[in-house]
Amino acid sequence: MHRVSIERVGSYDRELVRAGMERLLAPLGGMGAFVSPGDRVLLKPNMLAAKTPDKAVTTHPELLRAAIGLVQAAGGIALVGDSPGIGGIRKVAERSGMLAVVEETGAELVAFEETEEVAGSGMFRRFELARPYLEADRIINLPKLKTHEMMTMTCAVKNLFGAVVGTAKAGWHLKAGADREQFARMLLEIYLLRPPVLNIVDAVVAMEGNGPGSGDPKPVGLLLAGTNAVALDVIAAEIAGIPRNLLYVERAARELRVDGADRNRIETVGADLDEVRVPLRLPHISDVQFGLPPFLKNRLRHYLTSRPVQKDEACALCGVCRDACPPRAIEIRDGRLVFDYHSCIRCFCCRELCPHNALDVREGSAMRLVRRLRRGR
Numbered sequence: 001m002h003r004v005s006i007e008r009v010g011s012y013d014r015e016l017v018r019a020g021m022e023r024l025l026a027p028l029g030g031m032g033a034f035v036s037p038g039d040r041v042l043l044k045p046n047m048l049a050a051k052t053p054d055k056a057v058t059t060h061p062e063l064l065r066a067a068i069g070l071v072q073a074a075g076g077i078a079l080v081g082d083s084p085g086i087g088g089i090r091k092v093a094e095r096s097g098m099l100a101v102v103e104e105t106g107a108e109l110v111a112f113e114e115t116e117e118v119a120g121s122g123m124f125r126r127f128e129l130a131r132p133y134l135e136a137d138r139i140i141n142l143p144k145l146k147t148h149e150m151m152t153m154t155c156a157v158k159n160l161f162g163a164v165v166g167t168a169k170a171g172w173h174l175k176a177g178a179d180r181e182q183f184a185r186m187l188l189e190i191y192l193l194r195p196p197v198l199n200i201v202d203a204v205v206a207m208e209g210n211g212p213g214s215g216d217p218k219p220v221g222l223l224l225a226g227t228n229a230v231a232l233d234v235i236a237a238e239i240a241g242i243p244r245n246l247l248y249v250e251r252a253a254r255e256l257r258v259d260g261a262d263r264n265r266i267e268t269v270g271a272d273l274d275e276v277r278v279p280l281r282l283p284h285i286s287d288v289q290f291g292l293p294p295f296l297k298n299r300l301r302h303y304l305t306s307r308p309v310q311k312d313e314a315c316a317l318c319g320v321c322r323d324a325c326p327p328r329a330i331e332i333r334d335g336r337l338v339f340d341y342h343s344c345i346r347c348f349c350c351r352e353l354c355p356h357n358a359l360d361v362r363e364g365s366a367m368r369l370v371r372r373l374r375r376g377r
């Protein structure tokens, strides 16, 4: 049986979070069950972009502070690392409030720059992962619960994509990102290569709508913890009211029989699951390619799935989206963004990383037509 602990924490008040995290971990044996004196413990928060904590894009700094405190109290050496989607780790840590926490607690900020090659265990032959991620004695995953335009939800498993360094992320989007089911398998393989010993989810304030970078903060008032990231995601999705058929990672985990995907083998402890559900508004993205064979998916993507479009008034023409686009499907021409929608793999990295929230989504033409016909009935 996998155990997922659920604890109510109503705000990011420092003392509330610290005490809440202790209660959260007690049914799992406390931090001492995961960290031994002298262990170098890598804490992996969500450091997607340089956003302030109120935007709910990154793991809240008070959650990081509480986790560092417990690691240090158990005798561990706390390291904090990630590979942000945009900007250097120092800039992201500073803006998100995590740098101050690192400095005040005496932890060490670790940039994911150097990589090491590891053999894949499934459909992908090799991965290059951040060396500090592979070399740490223990990994503690600190994801933020958010909706996700490409994968519907990001939580414990998806947060570990940060172990892929900087620009290599775009390469993986290109290799596997055109097909969400394949991308989910890739995420699971990364998780299985180096599973964290513990996952602690920041769901005090989650993100709903067009996450993971442009959604709206949504108070959920919870911390979740568990040793199995897949099982934790299953419970997080239940709390968030996300239908299982939209959870690509969970579907892939069930198909591949990855440990943690069987709901009958997950128990929850702490707060009553039925009393803490807070449905999250899902991203405004349509993708009706489920079940189609890959060659049809590629041909029909243009007509069936939503696509990114420029919001003229908000766009600063900074070029961040163009530079981040895995298949190079964006150009800046005559003072406008020009998209090549036939190359676009609908990964929505452009929306995720745009610093000005200047990209919108528009439904595919076939979906618009279906909707018009329905309205005309």
Ligand code: SF4
Residues within 6 Å of the ligand: 310, 314, 315, 316, 317, 318, 319, 320, 321, 322, 337, 353, 354, 355, 356, 357, 358, 359
């Ligand atoms: S859409 Fe955003 S990221 Fe792209 S050029 Fe405009 S402001 Fe920059």
Ligand code: SF4
Residues within 6 Å of the ligand: 308, 324, 325, 326, 327, 328, 329, 330, 339, 343, 344, 345, 346, 347, 348, 349, 350, 351
């Ligand atoms: S245009 Fe945006 S959604 Fe399309 S491939 Fe590029 S980054 Fe991904």
